[in-house]
Amino acid sequence: MPIAMSDPLPTKRQRRHKRKPPLSATEVRFCVLWVDKKNATQCYIDAGFPEKPNRVATAKAASELLKKPDISAFIRNLQTAAADAAKATIEVIAQGLARSANKDLRKLYDANGCIKPPHEWPDELAAVIEGVETEELYEWVERPHPDTGKMARARELIGYVRKVKTTNRTEAQKTLAAWRRMIGTDAAVQENKSAAPLVIERGPAHIPPPDDLEAPADAPA
Known part of the structure; x- marks a missing residue:
């Protein structure tokens, strides 16, 4: 009788990559505030992060937060979107004025x-x-x-x-x-x-x- 051959076992262990969790609501608020105010310490406080013992500790925590790749990437996306929106608004206004002036x-x-x-x-x-x-x-x-x-x-x-x-x-x-x-x-x-x-x-x-x-x-x- 022929012997049934089973599939060979994998030689390497398959690793399961865990998807990184998205930014929390507090982190998103921090990014939005930073794009507007550019004051990391105050944005950290206004975003609602746990209170630190003093201002120096808060500034350090805010600085560390800005160094996170996900945070910095999200901030760049916000800045790009804001710049595109401002440019589009200016172009629409300028076009409307030009049409009215040269009608x-x-x-x-x-x-x-x-x-x-x-x-x-x-x-x-x-x-x-x-x-x-x-x-x-x-x-x-x-x-x-x-x-x-x-x-x-x-x-x-x-x-x-x-x-x-x-x-x-x-x-x-x-x-x-x-x-x-x-x-x-x-x-x-x-x-x-x-x-x-x-x-x-x-x-x-x-x-x-x-x-x-x-x-x-x-x-x-």
């Missing part, structure tokens, strides 16, 4: 001189639109009643007035210039109490305004 309202009109519907507005122009208002114009006229034939007064649509409110170009230019340190400090930019510019269009009743003429969803509030 070209000619792109708001079509070849016939009428205001285009919102879905045809270019992105850089839609971003500086603060609101759209359409007012229908009526007048009272005498006309025969469709049932009785008697003359009766009725309201008749004779046209409309469409108003497109945009951001203030002058203020955007001043703010952008001050930000770039082209004209003094922020105090040099005075608050403008005047209303934002309006683009007004009047149209006859036979050319009704488009139904979708509303402020775009991404327009600033």
Whole structure:
């Protein structure tokens, strides 16, 4: 009878690697506080670690904590994320100011001189639109009643007035210039109490305004 052969035994003992536990909530608080304050001793206290006999002992414990690889790595990640977020915020603000300062309202009109519907507005122009208002114009006229034939007064649509409110170009230019340190400090930019510019269009009743003429969803509030 053939002898069944069993699998050979491993020549080396397999080691089980224990996964390192994640940072505790106190350690996470310490890292977040350190990124903001850069004072390890005070961050150690504010994070909620057990109290030490004196300030020197607390400073030593905080210094040892900063030397831990997991702690230092987490702090670096926090700093990188904060830098990326700040950069993104600055870029968004700068882009918004630049669009408002350099807006070209000619792109708001079509070849016939009428205001285009919102879905045809270019992105850089839609971003500086603060609101759209359409007012229908009526007048009272005498006309025969469709049932009785008697003359009766009725309201008749004779046209409309469409108003497109945009951001203030002058203020955007001043703010952008001050930000770039082209004209003094922020105090040099005075608050403008005047209303934002309006683009007004009047149209006859036979050319009704488009139904979708509303402020775009991404327009600033």
